[in-house]
Amino acid sequence: MAKRKVEDAGLASEQQALRENIPVSKKIRKEGKDVGDEQPTESAPSADENNEVESKATRKERKRLKKLMKLQDDAAAADLENSKDGSSPIDAAAAKAARKAEKARLKASKKSSKDGLTNGDTTFQARPPTATEQRTSMQYREDPSLAAIPQEDIDQFLAENFISITDPLASSSVLRPLIKFSYLPVTDPAQRAPFKNFKAPTPIQAAAWPFLLGGRDVIGVAETGSGKTMAFAVPCVRGILSLPENQRNKGARAVIVSPTRELAMQSYEQIMQLAKVSGLRAVCVYGGVPKDEQRKSLKTADIVVATPGRLNDLINEGCADLSKAKYVVLDEADRMLDKGFEEEIRKIINTTPPIGERQTLMFTATWPESVRSLAATFMSDPVKISIGDNPTGDLRANARIVQRVEVVDPRNKEYRLLQLLKQYQSGGQKDDRILVFALYKKEATRIEGFIRSKGFRVAGIHGDLSQEQRTRSLDAFKQGNTPILVATDVAARGLDIPSVKLVINCTFPLTVEDYVHRIGRTGRAGKEGLAITLFTEHDKAQSGALINVLKAANQPVPDELLKFGTTVKRKEHDAYGAFARDVDRTVTAKKIKFD
């Protein structure tokens, strides 16, 4: 284990060196502005130097495109052969069109190299292929019909959906978003069944799939309820299916780590929809229930979905072996890298193949500065994909949620809550689902009892309840038997409960990121939602950050809230308070010599 840590640290510093010498990034520009969030590094060459370097690089890129065309030609020819046997029909006309489109792109690349020595928005710099490039080259073949789409249409799709891709290796020049399900390299109709109720991939799915299918590390940041689970689940299953059949059902090839038991179960269910039809096995490993069944399933499961504590227990017991798990996902990644989980995550990741040999994915709706450098230590040349009109990566709430903030006297909170419940559960709305958030377990218990005493059907979910009670409450809420659920932040992240009409924050959470996740339980999968927050003087430290979130989503900011101030307080360290300094953990420490 210690050896692996040293190994990872070495690779991390190698990555850092690469990063400093290779300021290669693709930035999708909107209205002439950079939408990417990476700044050129100090060691970036001057404009003249760039021209010199880029001309070589552009030639290199042309070669790469040519190679890609040749491989596509060969593959298309092979497919055509196959289609003669009737085994894998492919549209030869589409393949031809794709080749034409590729040639056009190549021509455009030549032209732009003459004009400004750039290829569209992508700048290239000559350098040997990195470990990531060697590992990932050509695992993914673009569908010919996708390749045939004019570049302007692709650019329009990226701009309309505010898709920003920052790729340190600039391979995004050949990886187009999978804007239709039919462009997924899936031939078996049974494997397409899970998408049959969806019109098209969501932007995060469309943009992330080609990179993930190509074996790249990805950081995916997209609003709550935007389909991130399928974004990482589809390539997970495709990757395992690409292994020889005799290597399946023989232990973990992929691991997905989630912060809560309920979220782990939910992701497991979604993944099973894809895995089961393909004969793959998955297991969900979480605490609060006996281990025996989990131990047994781990022996044959291809995919492990887990919460960190129980997974580490089973690793320590020797029952969970992740040494072949080359697909590692941190769902709700910022939470997983938070102080409470960081150590557990590090232990888990240290038992997977080393950085560069595994694919590491981080998905989330919130990506605070405080976790970004730590995330980099687990990843190899990650492609950053973010969705939203949010070039700086600042915190953003789902724009379809109407947010209302009421500043109230702390003593009147429960009375106001009761009024709201009566208002939003009257007449035809009496079965509407309402999720009420409290901050503490005891508070949740008290509020649940209070609501019940007023004649409402209500259940609760928090850490003081047994897993059986938690599951029962969640099921009753999902099925609509109890239309009100009182929860602590165990239900803030990831839970996908259909038709939650209203989220009420009875007590404000500890961070504004949690606020964004809490209200994200409504307004999912393209639907509208409403969130009402009762804000008191006790929460005033959060007023500035909340005001920013409201403004960014064009929501009204009440004057009473403005009175608490607009300053955004820096996140404080538990031990060092506001004096804590952000440390770039990707940088290797300097050796100091004492003479």
Ligand SMILES: Nc1ncnc2c1ncn2[C@@H]1O[C@H](COP(=O)(O)OP(=O)(O)OP(=O)(O)O)[C@@H](O)[C@H]1O
């Ligand atoms: N392509 C699609 N079209 C429409 N709906 C989709 C699509 N893909 C997934 N969904 C649905 O969207 C809902 C939200 O998906 P999911 O739970 O993955 O969101 P998320 O982005 O992970 O949210 P959160 O940030 O809250 O965890 C789910 O009900 C899912 O079935």
